[in-house]
Amino acid sequence: MPVRVLDNTTPSQVSGANSGKSSFQSCSLLGVGQTPLTPKIRHIEHGVPGFRVAFSGTQNVSSVQKDEAWRVNVRIQGCDLEHGYLCGSMEALNVPMADTPVVTFWEGEIVDTKNYTFFTGKWEATKEDDIRHWSKFPSFSPLLGQVEADGGKSLDLSNYPYIFMRWKEQYFVNVGTDCGLTIAGFYYICFSCSDGSISGFYYDPNSSPYQKLELKSTNDGRSGFSFSSYELQ
Amino acid sequence: MPTPSVPSDPILDRLASSDCEVKFKAIREVKNHIIGNRTKKLSYIKLGAVPAVAAALSDCDPNLIVQSAAALGSFACGVDAGVRAVLDAGAFPRLIGLLSAPDEKVVDAAARSLRMIYQSKLAPNYEFFQEKNMQFLLSLLKSENENLTGLGAGIVIHSCKTIEEQNMLCDAGVLEKLASLLHGSLSQRDASLESLAAIIRNNPAAVSKFVELHSGRALCSVTELAKDRYPRTRLLACLCLISVKNSSSCDLQDTEIKTELVYILLELLDDSGQVGDEAAFAFSSLIAEKEDLQKLAFEANAINKFNCLLRKCPVHPKRLEGIFLALADICSKLECCRSSFLSLQVLNLVVDALTHEDANVRTAACICLRSVSRSIKNLSAGRFMNERVVVPLVQLLSDLSTSVQVAALGAISNIVVDFMPHKSTFIQCGGIKELVQLTKSMDSSLRLNAVWALRNMVFLADKMCKEGIFVELTASSMASLINDPEPSIQEQALALVRNFVDGCVYSVEHAFAEDGIVLDAVGRQLQKSSKIEIGIQGLYVLSNIASGNEIHKEAVMQLLFPQDENGCCTFFEQFLKSNDSRIRTAAVWVVVNLTFPASPGAFSRIVNLRSFGIVYRIKKMVNDSCMDVKLRARLALGQIITFGDS
Numbered sequence: 001m002p003v004r005v006l007d008n009t010t011p012s013q014v015s016g017a018n019s020g021k022s023s024f025q026s027c028s029l030l031g032v033g034q035t036p037l038t039p040k041i042r043h044i045e046h047g048v049p050g051f052r053v054a055f056s057g058t059q060n061v062s063s064v065q066k067d068e069a070w071r072v073n074v075r076i077q078g079c080d081l082e083h084g085y086l087c088g089s090m091e092a093l094n095v096p097m098a099d100t101p102v103v104t105f106w107e108g109e110i111v112d113t114k115n116y117t118f119f120t121g122k123w124e125a126t127k128e129d130d131i132r133h134w135s136k137f138p139s140f141s142p143l144l145g146q147v148e149a150d151g152g153k154s155l156d157l158s159n160y161p162y163i164f165m166r167w168k169e170q171y172f173v174n175v176g177t178d179c180g181l182t183i184a185g186f187y188y189i190c191f192s193c194s195d196g197s198i199s200g201f202y203y204d205p206n207s208s209p210y211q212k213l214e215l216k217s218t219n220d221g222r223s224g225f226s227f228s229s230y231e232l233q
Numbered sequence: 234m235p236t237p238s239v240p241s242d243p244i245l246d247r248l249a250s251s252d253c254e255v256k257f258k259a260i261r262e263v264k265n266h267i268i269g270n271r272t273k274k275l276s277y278i279k280l281g282a283v284p285a286v287a288a289a290l291s292d293c294d295p296n297l298i299v300q301s302a303a304a305l306g307s308f309a310c311g312v313d314a315g316v317r318a319v320l321d322a323g324a325f326p327r328l329i330g331l332l333s334a335p336d337e338k339v340v341d342a343a344a345r346s347l348r349m350i351y352q353s354k355l356a357p358n359y360e361f362f363q364e365k366n367m368q369f370l371l372s373l374l375k376s377e378n379e380n381l382t383g384l385g386a387g388i389v390i391h392s393c394k395t396i397e398e399q400n401m402l403c404d405a406g407v408l409e410k411l412a413s414l415l416h417g418s419l420s421q422r423d424a425s426l427e428s429l430a431a432i433i434r435n436n437p438a439a440v441s442k443f444v445e446l447h448s449g450r451a452l453c454s455v456t457e458l459a460k461d462r463y464p465r466t467r468l469l470a471c472l473c474l475i476s477v478k479n480s481s482s483c484d485l486q487d488t489e490i491k492t493e494l495v496y497i498l499l500e501l502l503d504d505s506g507q508v509g510d511e512a513a514f515a516f517s518s519l520i521a522e523k524e525d526l527q528k529l530a531f532e533a534n535a536i537n538k539f540n541c542l543l544r545k546c547p548v549h550p551k552r553l554e555g556i557f558l559a560l561a562d563i564c565s566k567l568e569c570c571r572s573s574f575l576s577l578q579v580l581n582l583v584v585d586a587l588t589h590e591d592a593n594v595r596t597a598a599c600i601c602l603r604s605v606s607r608s609i610k611n612l613s614a615g616r617f618m619n620e621r622v623v624v625p626l627v628q629l630l631s632d633l634s635t636s637v638q639v640a641a642l643g644a645i646s647n648i649v650v651d652f653m654p655h656k657s658t659f660i661q662c663g664g665i666k667e668l669v670q671l672t673k674s675m676d677s678s679l680r681l682n683a684v685w686a687l688r689n690m691v692f693l694a695d696k697m698c699k700e701g702i703f704v705e706l707t708a709s710s711m712a713s714l715i716n717d718p719e720p721s722i723q724e725q726a727l728a729l730v731r732n733f734v735d736g737c738v739y740s741v742e743h744a745f746a747e748d749g750i751v752l753d754a755v756g757r758q759l760q761k762s763s764k765i766e767i768g769i770q771g772l773y774v775l776s777n778i779a780s781g782n783e784i785h786k787e788a789v790m791q792l793l794f795p796q797d798e799n800g801c802c803t804f805f806e807q808f809l810k811s812n813d814s815r816i817r818t819a820a821v822w823v824v825v826n827l828t829f830p831a832s833p834g835a836f837s838r839i840v841n842l843r844s845f846g847i848v849y850r851i852k853k854m855v856n857d858s859c860m861d862v863k864l865r866a867r868l869a870l871g872q873i874i875t876f877g878d879s
Binding site: 026027028029075077078087089105107159161170171173193194195219220221222223224225226227228229230231232233 | 603606607609610613614643646647650652682685688689691692693728731732734735736737738773776777779780781782786815818819822825826829831832860861864865867868
């Protein structure tokens with residue numbers, strides 16, 4: 001979700017993913033892997049799974065002067081577990097200075113300890129910033145010791161019921177860059193595989209610290225869970 | 234209108250003259266006329282000169298035979314009509330017979346002529362499995378005569394197509410003979426390289442034999458020839474090395490050789506002739522499906538190189554096709570490549586090529602578009618969903634070539650995933666009608682890709698868009714697609730239904746139209762489901778329907794547990810017991826939705842589920858080895874327990 005511009009934005013560095021296969025297990029609530037790729041069976045070898053999973057909640061943007069929370073909708077649009085990649089859109093509903101909801105597109109790094117570790121290594125986040133933010137998630141505490149030692153490289157998170165990610169907004173979908181908002185920062189995200197809830201903290205050295213994002217999966221007024229899917233060729 | 238000039242003198246009479254001198258001069262005259270002149274060749278063919286020239290092969294005068302063979306070779310060179318005329322005149326067996334003639338000049342001329350014929354697809358297939366043929370081929374390859382070895386190589390290049398033929402040639406020792414030619418003249422080297430490539434292509438066993446040949450020295454020679462000063466030699470050596478690299482896990486896998494191949498082929502693209510055209514195809518086969526090579530190609534600035542080549546006008550259709558296919562391969566996996574492709578505005582050039590007069594170019598442009606549109610980042614930004622891209626693509630859906638139609642459907646399948654609910658650009662240009670029409674095609678690849686495109690189209694579509702598609706498609710057609718003979722079409726059709734019944738609760742009604750014909754088809758397909766993917770999609774259809782209202786949930790119960798069943802092991806229980814965790818996950822989601830606590834009928838459904846052994850099964854699944862299954866089973870059990878655990 002975009003936040004108000006406080007200072008000049010700093011360009012983000014180029015992502016530096018390590019190669020390596022992920023042994024990460026899929027989680028259907030995140031929509032991941034509902035139609036996984038089986039290239040040897042498929043006549044077209046490039047199937048990429050996709051799904052429709054939506055979440056809604058709030059982001060607390062309170063400052064010293066004022067308590068404030070924006071309503072937020074998030075939709076996961078794509079995922080590539082092998083590369084630890086996830087992407088989607090984020091819609092902020094009651095942004096004071098915008099006439100319409102502001103939609104941004106974000107890309108995520110899944111902390112699978114193969115492609116990405118808990119250490120961000122970019123976006124102006126130091127190891128200390130990383131530890132400080134991850135530590136705000138209760139589910140992180142059992143991992144803290146190992147993460148301090150090596151960023152979590154030696155951890156096997158494939159069966160851990162929480163998925164840690166970083167989400168970085170890439171562009172505004174429906175407003176111009178002159179809208180008075182910035183997407184310079186990024187989110188530390190913790191996704192619960194059991195109930196599909198998402199917690200996150202926005203990090204931008206130039207914005208209010210620890211803006212908390214809280215999302216729950218939505219069901220379009222249904223009595224249960226519904227999933228649609230697409231598959232790219 | 235100007236017409237080709239037909240010789241005015243009675244050339245046919247002179248060709249048929251009984252005077253050797255007259256006949257010799259006539260043949261020589263024809264030969265000199267037609268050399269390098271396609272129009273003249275066609276004109277003499279039309280005149281009926283070829284049978285007259287061919288008749289001279291049976292003469293006793295060696296000079297006449299040599300002239301005749303040379304003229305026939307010239308007719309056959311680069312003109313299929315010429316090859317056909319030479320074959321029709323019965324010259325082929327005669328020329329083969331002349332290879333054993335005592336006069337070396339005759340042998341040489343016959344071999345040269347046959348080489349020309351073997352360059353054409355129309356040349357008769359050489360049957361390697363006949364022992365005498367194989368012996369004859371080996372004798373050609375070990376000959377001192379360059380035209381005979383060239384002919385031998387030409388026969389291999391022309392006729393070695395299947396794995397059996399490749400293996401037969403390996404077993405007969407053809408590889409050894411060809412390897413010895415690698416140190417011969419320029420034409421022998423090239424012929425040898427091209428034949429080697431034909432024998433080892435997509436054949437790991439043949440590659441192993443080649444790699445071990447002369448303790449690896451043959452491979453070393455080919456690697457050296459990849460740096461030869463002649464472009465064609467370099468290209469052919471690269472083709473051999475690509476075959477080795479693609480079918481072997483250990484040879485040529487180091488980055489240095491891969492990088493070298495990338496750079497050699499990129500440089501060969503500068504050749505303005507056939508070598509440059511073929512280099513693009515070779516480049517494509519080098520990097521296809523290989524992410525590491527695509528990255529190397531990206532780092533070698535390949536996308537920019539192709540961009541520059543495309544902007545040189547006019548580009549030969551063959552080259553255009555090769556470049557689009559190479560670009561498709563570079564952009565098939567890596568986002569950085571797609572990003573560079575888009576920022577260099579190559580998309581405009583590809584879109585222009587969608588209306589190219591050559592069907593192969595149109596197909597390649599669609600394949601390129603399909604590859605680039607795998608970028609979710611750019612799909613989400615609406616980069617492809619605009620009239621400039623969509624209108625020509627939709628027009629290609631009625632193209633006369635099936636390959637173009639299939640390729641266009643592939644690109645459309647991706648482009649319609651724009652994460653927007655209305656899809657108005659696509660609908661306004663009549664795309665839905667075309668797609669629906671193609672789901673009824675006799676060609677299964679068209680049906681498959683059309684259903685696939687519709688499935689992606691309905692993903693996230695709003696009520697109005699879904700309604701429009703549903704009216705055009707109809708429930709009965711959807712049921713037919715679910716029952717299609719092709720399993721891959723069944724799978725896509727079920728995924729389409731799954732997307733139809735997602736979204737607002739009203740959408741679920743689509744499954745109940747026309748007396749529930751769609752739901753019945755889903756149920757039947759699930760009962761006989763032979764393929765995992767079909768089971769997954771079918772179960773998610775039921776899961777989505779079961780997340781609707783009471784009537785929807787009861788319909789799913791009725792489908793899973795018909796009243797005439799007596800509590801024995803149901804097909805649904807088989808899904809819960811499946812070895813495939815994706816099937817188990819989907820099946821548990823159905824239970825989660827059927828037992829959703831806020832629904833009034835949940836309790837009675839739980840009673841029924843218990844009587845069919847499903848609750849027992851769910852209890853066993855709370856410690857499933859797959860975390861996703863385990864968590865969903867716990868959710869379902871938690872819901873069941875709220876109604877008491879009796």
